[in-house]
Amino acid sequence: MSTITIRNVWKEYDERVVLERINLDIESRAFVALVGPSGCGKTTFLRMLLSEEAPSKGEILIDGKPLAGEPTAERGVVFQRYSVFPHLTVLGNVLLSLEFERGGFFARLFGGARRKAMEEARAMLDCVGLAEHEKKYPAQLSGGMQQRLALAQTLIRKPKVLLLDEPFGALDPGIRGDIHALMRRLWNEESLTVVMVTHDLSEAFGLATRVIAFERPRLDPVDGDRYGAVIKEDIEVWPRRIAGADSPHRTPVLVSNSPAPGLDDPAASKGLGQDDLALQA
Amino acid sequence: MRAINRQIKPGPRLLLGALPFLLVIIAYLAGSAIRLADNPSDKLLPALTTMADAIDRMAFTPDKRTGEILWWVDTVSSLARIGVALAFATVISLVVGIAVGLLPIMRALMSSFIAVISMVPPLAILPILFIMLGLGETSKVTLIVIGIAPVMIRDLALRTEEMPTQQLIKAQTLGASTFGIVQRVVLPQLLPRLIDSIRLNMGPAWLFLIAAEAIASESGLGYRIFLVRRYLAMDVILPYVAWITLLAFLMDYSLRALQDRMFPWFAGARAS
Numbered sequence: 038m039s040t041i042t043i044r045n046v047w048k049e050y051d052e053r054v055v056l057e058r059i060n061l062d063i064e065s066r067a068f069v070a071l072v073g074p075s076g077c078g079k080t081t082f083l084r085m086l087l088s089e090e091a092p093s094k095g096e097i098l099i100d101g102k103p104l105a106g107e108p109t110a111e112r113g114v115v116f117q118r119y120s121v122f123p124h125l126t127v128l129g130n131v132l133l134s135l136e137f138e139r140g141g142f143f144a145r146l147f148g149g150a151r152r153k154a155m156e157e158a159r160a161m162l163d164c165v166g167l168a169e170h171e172k173k174y175p176a177q178l179s180g181g182m183q184q185r186l187a188l189a190q191t192l193i194r195k196p197k198v199l200l201l202d203e204p205f206g207a208l209d210p211g212i213r214g215d216i217h218a219l220m221r222r223l224w225n226e227e228s229l230t231v232v233m234v235t236h237d238l239s240e241a242f243g244l245a246t247r248v249i250a251f252e253r254p255r256l257d258p259v260d261g262d263r264y265g266a267v268i269k270e271d272i273e274v275w276p277r278r279i280a281g282a283d284s285p286h287r288t289p290v291l292v293s294n295s296p297a298p299g300l301d302d303p304a305a306s307k308g309l310g311q312d313d314l315a316l317q318a
Numbered sequence: 319m320r321a322i323n324r325q326i327k328p329g330p331r332l333l334l335g336a337l338p339f340l341l342v343i344i345a346y347l348a349g350s351a352i353r354l355a356d357n358p359s360d361k362l363l364p365a366l367t368t369m370a371d372a373i374d375r376m377a378f379t380p381d382k383r384t385g386e387i388l389w390w391v392d393t394v395s396s397l398a399r400i401g402v403a404l405a406f407a408t409v410i411s412l413v414v415g416i417a418v419g420l421l422p423i424m425r426a427l428m429s430s431f432i433a434v435i436s437m438v439p440p441l442a443i444l445p446i447l448f449i450m451l452g453l454g455e456t457s458k459v460t461l462i463v464i465g466i467a468p469v470m471i472r473d474l475a476l477r478t479e480e481m482p483t484q485q486l487i488k489a490q491t492l493g494a495s496t497f498g499i500v501q502r503v504v505l506p507q508l509l510p511r512l513i514d515s516i517r518l519n520m521g522p523a524w525l526f527l528i529a530a531e532a533i534a535s536e537s538g539l540g541y542r543i544f545l546v547r548r549y550l551a552m553d554v555i556l557p558y559v560a561w562i563t564l565l566a567f568l569m570d571y572s573l574r575a576l577q578d579r580m581f582p583w584f585a586g587a588r589a590s
């Protein structure tokens with residue numbers, strides 16, 4: 038349940054400008070898909086949302102407050118790879134989230150507290166369809182199952198914001214359908230604002246409420262590095278998806294181009310009703 | 319069919335594995351027989367029976383002077399030294415390796431220092447150790463620790479740095495503290511790699527042990543070998559060398575078994 042505000046963010050590495058003039062208002066419970074050509078700075082943008090990197094200029098606010106200087110539990114993440122801990126079983130991976138939350142200095146739970154946490158972890162595994170695999174290690178799981186596990190492990194901490202960097206990019210199409218359904222359900226059920234990087238446009242339009250495209254305008258052929266990528270398109274998916282409400286997308290997805298993308302993002306004002314509906318659900 | 323595709327069946331594989339051992343034994347027996355035929359009192363390549371006598375004398379008969387069975391006394395004192403040294407090296411390299419690999423401040427403080435220290439030839443400072451720590455057990459154990467710990471520290475620091483950053487970020491987004499990450503994410507994944515590191519450093523550990531024992535000691539496998547060298551007692555030296563090799567091999571083997579037993583996830587994680 039959180040708004041994300043990005044104000045005039047630039048990111049430069051040495052002489053190289055990766056992103057420039059990024060302005061975005063992401064409303065609470067939005068599902069933003071981030072697309073763009075390879076190397077345009079999508080991962081860099083996500084890393085700034087995670088506080089893994091700091092913007093060179095500008096600021097990022099969550100619920101109006103500046104981001105903490107390091108990753109925190111309010112922002113969960115699933116990467117394309119290495120998102121789960123290989124030395125723990127499926128159950129152990131999910132349990133670890135709760136042990137970090139409640140286990141104190143040693144990050145371990147004992148007795149009743151542990152039993153209760155195991156119950157919660159099992160319920161979460163059930164929710165992502167991994168209940169019967171709890172004793173396996175990640176290396177024994179398929180790619181799709183590993184990503185389900187990564188989602189379970191992150192979501193059990195109830196983050197306000199979920200960041201996804203091509204989470205389903207390595208999965209084959211059949212499995213992707215299942216995990217998309219899961220993703221839709223989780224977004225509807227948990228109170229989450231989602232930002233997902235993807236290369237797959239149909240995935241972007243199939244899941245998101247809003248699709249944002251980054252692109253590096255090739256203005257200067259001699260010294261292209263002086264210009265970073267900017268927001269090229271900001272598209273609201275139509276008919277509008279609303280978290281917690283029935284999906285309007287029984288029919289094929291239609292797309293409406295939002296008229297004035299950029300600083301004064303109209304999606305923020307248009308989406309006034311969303312929170313209320315989400316609350317009703 | 320290409321040589322790289324030609325698989326060997328289990329039976330022939332066992333035979334092929336045994337072949338080099340057999341060849342060495344045959345070569346030894348032949349050489350020994352030829353030399354002994356030439357000169358029955360030759361000491362260089364003693365016959366198996368002579369070695370059996372020596373083993374009987376060393377390993378199963380109490381020494382006339384001390385009443386102790388030398389073979390076991392030597393074995394126990396050598397194993398104690400190497401065991402204590404490995405324990406120290408393990409603890410030091412785990413603590414320092416994780417700290418240097420994980421904490422920027424420790425990396426800034428220690429990494430050049432360790433890089434230089436690990437270049438100091440340990441045997442060159444053995445005299446210093448003897449002068450400062452005396453000829454007792456401390457200096458021998460210290461030599462082994464100094465010999466292997468810097469390499470193990472660098473190895474474990476590299477293994478720590480090698481861990482995907484995604485895992486560290488992920489742990490932080492789950493609310494982990496630095497100590498929580500060390501304890502629940504880094505250390506458990508480093509332990510099987512620590513076993514690899516110990517296995518690789520077992521050779522140098524034995525080298526430093528035997529060097530220290532050769533120079534100043536009253537017991538130990540290395541001490542005995544260098545003592546009987548004066549009498550060209552190959553009938554004692556060869557069984558001792560074989561015994562040391564067997565001990566080292568068994569240690570290596572049990573470490574590997576321990577790794578498989580204790581870290582069932584490791585083989586899969588290493589493969590991916």
Ligand SMILES: Nc1ncnc2c1ncn2[C@@H]1O[C@H](COP(=O)(O)OP(=O)(O)OP(=O)(O)O)[C@@H](O)[C@H]1O
Pocket residue numbers: 050055073074075076077078079080081082
């Ligand atoms: N730590 C860094 N130092 C210097 N340059 C970097 C660094 N990280 C990223 N870059 C550069 O920033 C640009 C954007 O990288 P980024 O990984 O964000 O792209 P991306 O949009 O995620 O690409 P892909 O779709 O291939 O994942 C790249 O040109 C990359 O070389």
Ligand SMILES: [Mg+2]
Pocket residue numbers: 079080081202
């Ligand atoms: Mg990327």
